[in-house]
Amino acid sequence: MRFIPAKTPNAGSQIGNSYLAKFARCPRDWFNTYYRPFQGGHGIQYRFTSEYLSAGRSFHEGIAELYRSGVRDGEDTGEWDIDRAIARMQLEHTTTTIEYESQEKAEETWQLIQSMLLNYHDEFCLTGNRPDFPTIRVLCDGEGSPLIEREFSIDLGFRDYVFTCRVDMIVSHHGYPKIMEHKTSAPGMWVGKRLASIHTDSQFTGECLVMASLFPEELISEVLCNVVIKRGKTEIARRESTRRDHHDFNSYRLAVLDILESIDHRVEGYTSDIDRELPELEAINRWFPDHGTRTGACEEYSGCQFKTLCLNKSRNDQFLQSFVPRSQQEVQEMIGNPK
Numbered sequence: 001m002r003f004i005p006a007k008t009p010n011a012g013s014q015i016g017n018s019y020l021a022k023f024a025r026c027p028r029d030w031f032n033t034y035y036r037p038f039q040g041g042h043g044i045q046y047r048f049t050s051e052y053l054s055a056g057r058s059f060h061e062g063i064a065e066l067y068r069s070g071v072r073d074g075e076d077t078g079e080w081d082i083d084r085a086i087a088r089m090q091l092e093h094t095t096t097t098i099e100y101e102s103q104e105k106a107e108e109t110w111q112l113i114q115s116m117l118l119n120y121h122d123e124f125c126l127t128g129n130r131p132d133f134p135t136i137r138v139l140c141d142g143e144g145s146p147l148i149e150r151e152f153s154i155d156l157g158f159r160d161y162v163f164t165c166r167v168d169m170i171v172s173h174h175g176y177p178k179i180m181e182h183k184t185s186a187p188g189m190w191v192g193k194r195l196a197s198i199h200t201d202s203q204f205t206g207e208c209l210v211m212a213s214l215f216p217e218e219l220i221s222e223v224l225c226n227v228v229i230k231r232g233k234t235e236i237a238r239r240e241s242t243r244r245d246h247h248d249f250n251s252y253r254l255a256v257l258d259i260l261e262s263i264d265h266r267v268e269g270y271t272s273d274i275d276r277e278l279p280e281l282e283a284i285n286r287w288f289p290d291h292g293t294r295t296g297a298c299e300e301y302s303g304c305q306f307k308t309l310c311l312n313k314s315r316n317d318q319f320l321q322s323f324v325p326r327s328q329q330e331v332q333e334m335i336g337n338p339k
Contacts, residue, residue: 003267005034005043013151013166017203020259025300026292027266031284032306033326035267043326046305049099051109056184058096059113060168062089063182063228064149066121067138067169074144078133082121089117112230116184120228123236136180136224137172154213156253161260163253165207171224178241179207179223187229191238198225198242205252208244221245281313 005014013019023030034043066085070078093110100106124132138146147170153162169180181204185194198204204223211220221244228237266287273283290310292298298307308319 003035003264013164015162015260016164016166017206020256021202023259023263025295025297026290026304027288028284028290028310029292029297029304029306030263031270031288032309035270038320038323039325041325044320044323045326047322047324048101049096050302050305051100051105052302054093054096054099055109055113058089058093058109059116059184059228060182061092062086062113062117063120064168065089066117068146068148070133071138071140071146074140076133076138076140076146078126078131078137080121080125082118082125085117085121086114089113116228116230116232119232119236135174139170139172139177152210152214154210156257156260158257161257163206163210163256165203165210167207167211170211170220173222173224173241176222177218177220179204179211179220181207181223181225183225183227185227185229187232187235191227191229191235194227195225195238195240198223198240201242202252204242205244205248206256209249209252212246212249281316 005019019034022033032044036042036044038044062085065088066080066082069081069084070076072079090110093106093113097103097106100109121128123129126133138148140146147167149166149168150170151164151166153164155161156163167179168182171178171180173180183194185191204225207223208221211218222241224239224241226237226239229235270283270287273286274280292304292310298304298310304310308322309316312319
């Protein structure tokens with residue numbers, strides 16, 4: 001059996017690093033997000049999205065549009081249109097307003113991300129203190145479209161397993177092609193901690209693997225991490241590059257296959273137990289343990305959205321009322337696969 005999550009709006013790359021990392025950190029978190037049977041489908045999410053996730057999503061739309069606005073006739077000019085970028089970010093923010101627990105939070109978030117994008121533009125535009133162009137140039141495809149927010153997929157060379165990624169941008173940095181990824185961070189020590197983590201960040205390894213597999217002649221083996229600082233006063237953003245090589249790619253590919261095989265094994269085992277009418281909680285505990293209590297995933301960022309379910313296992317039916325289906329569409333597909 002093969003489990004494949006459906007593509008859902010704003011859910012990231014279909015079978016990408018976030019999908020795999022969620023399972024590696026906590027199979028229970030993965031089960032709740034992608035597979036838990038609920039209201040005729042599979043997968044659940046909390047009624048209200050974390051304001052941090054919503055803010056990051058909207059800001060990403062804005063900064064992508066900022067760089068996209070500088071491309072003319074298949075060439076990056078560096079001439080950004082900040083009004084266009086703000087309008088795109090506001091549209092995204094408006095569509096996600098219903099995900100906030102309060103309108104006050106939604107307005108606070110808008111003021112924050114708007115100031116972040118305006119400050120970023122003033123710092124790095126052509127007339128800014130540290131202009132990006134021409135040191136950083138957005139690259140375009142053969143049809144002249146900017147390589148911004150593109151999804152790519154590769155065959156992993158085993159069964160029909162694939163790996164996907166969605167890169168923020170592909171740029172020329174000092175004349176060398178690189179992936180450029182935007183991240184946001186609280187000020188102070190958090191910026192340094194985020195940059196220190198990029199050399200082991202599995203997202204960046206996966207992206208470099210995909211680029212090396214699809215475009216071997218281009219030698220895209222580096223990621224330029226662009227950390228934009230929230231409420232930054234003296235520093236708007238900090239950047240650092242990280243490189244990967246074929247040893248990293250081989251190790252990553254095998255790790256991805258290990259996770260994907262484990263997912264299929266656990267889904268098959270859980271399904272078999274439910275078919276045998278084993279109690280649901282027992283099947284969940286057997287096949288999708290709550291390893292977040294060991295890896296620290298329960299408290300990461302603003303805390304796991306499913307923590308109340310894990311803390312109230314005997315009353316899951318009651319607490320499930322705080323959740324909605326992850327997608328109105330069926331989120332899984334089972335494919336017969338020869339052993």
